[in-house]
Structure formats: C-alpha cells, structure tokens
Amino acid sequence: MRYDLVIFDNDGVLVDSEPISNRHLAAYLTELGHPTTYEDSIRDYMGSAMHRIHELVLERTGQRLPEEFDDVFHARVFAAFERELQPVPGASGVLEKLAADGVPYCVASSGSHERIRVGHRTTGLDRWFEEDRIFSSQDVGRGKPAPDLFLYAAERMGTAPERCLVIEDSPLGVQAAVAAGMDVYGFTAMTPAAKLAQADQLFSTMGELADLLV
Numbered sequence: 001m002r003y004d005l006v007i008f009d010n011d012g013v014l015v016d017s018e019p020i021s022n023r024h025l026a027a028y029l030t031e032l033g034h035p036t037t038y039e040d041s042i043r044d045y046m047g048s049a050m051h052r053i054h055e056l057v058l059e060r061t062g063q064r065l066p067e068e069f070d071d072v073f074h075a076r077v078f079a080a081f082e083r084e085l086q087p088v089p090g091a092s093g094v095l096e097k098l099a100a101d102g103v104p105y106c107v108a109s110s111g112s113h114e115r116i117r118v119g120h121r122t123t124g125l126d127r128w129f130e131e132d133r134i135f136s137s138q139d140v141g142r143g144k145p146a147p148d149l150f151l152y153a154a155e156r157m158g159t160a161p162e163r164c165l166v167i168e169d170s171p172l173g174v175q176a177a178v179a180a181g182m183d184v185y186g187f188t189a190m191t192p193a194a195k196l197a198q199a200d201q202l203f204s205t206m207g208e209l210a211d212l213l214v
Helices: 018-031 038-045 050-061 069-084 091-101 113-123 148-156 171-179 206-212
Strands: 005-008 105-109 134-136 164-168 183-187 201-203
Touching: 005 148, 018 038, 018 050, 018 069, 038 050, 050 069, 069 113, 091 105, 091 206, 105 113, 105 148, 113 134, 134 148, 148 164, 148 171, 164 171, 171 183, 183 206, 201 206
Parallel strands: 005 105, 005 164, 105 134, 164 183, 183 201
Antiparallel strands: none
C-alpha cells in the first residue's frame, strides 16, 4: 500500500538518542532518591512524554519531582547529545527515498520541540525537516499512548488517519498509532519484537524499512 503520509517517531527511530537519554534519566532519578536502572528507564519511560515520568514517580512513591526536574534533565541530555548523538544508521537514506518518491512525511515525537531540533541539528537531519513537518507532544498536551499527537500531525498535514503510516520503536508509540486508526511499522533495533506485537509490520534495520516502503 502506498501511504499518503509517513509519520516518524524521533528518538530511537531517526536519532539514536534513547541510550543517551535513558542513561541520564536513570542517573538523575537515582540521584533524587528514586533508584532507577538503565533497564528500568527503558522499560518504563521509553517513548513517553515528560509528564509521564512525573506521573509514574508520584504514583509509585507519593513524592513529586522537583520543579526544576525537566530543565535540569534536558540540560544534561542536550549536552550529551552535542558530544555523542548520531543519526540512526540508514535514516537519512529513508528520508531521501521518500522525498525522491514524492511521499509526504513528518516527525511526531513525545519529546519537546527543542529536543527534536537539537537532535536534528546535531545529526544533520535538520535538512529534511522544515518547521511545518515537526510535531511534539507539547502541541497537544497528552503524549503517547494517547492518539492525540498522531491525529494532530495528520490533520496539520492534511491527511486522513487511515492513509497514514507511523514508524515507531516503543510500545507506547505503537499503542498510540493503533488508537489513532493508523498503520504502524515497529522498529526492533532496541525493543524486543514481542513488545511491538500490535504493529502491522516489524523491521530491524532502516534498509528493511526502505524495502517495505516500496
């Protein structure tokens, strides 16, 4: 099926940010008295918006994270991005193929607009994303697994949900795409295939995705 719009998640799909982000998130939560391993962070927070971190910590401990939590966390992560962040291998090639084939695409991320832009600028992917192709959970208030972000991106891009394909690597993102009534392909580079079982297709490299998009 040829889709009218391909919607990419950002972290872990376009930029290889999940290891960096979750390493710093686990360390910061532990520093604040909420012992968290890297594996815990991947399991509980990968693909989620910042509000979910606050909500889960409050639910589990009865304690609120400090007001400056988001600012401190982002400062640490952005500094690490500048030193370490790389594009996901093959991501630029997939974007180039879509552009050459005239297939509209955009990014819809749980991360903030600033996080998306820092990641794209650092990795050189900013050349593929004008302002009107970038959507964040900040735009809708509720992050994944709610469908709001994907539905908002489709509306802004002028495409019916059933004509959209979402590219995701987290269970929360796959759930959001399904809830939005969109097809979804699950990227298994970091996430076990069993956790993305709701996806319509699974792939482990961007080369495989390029073949699926033919």
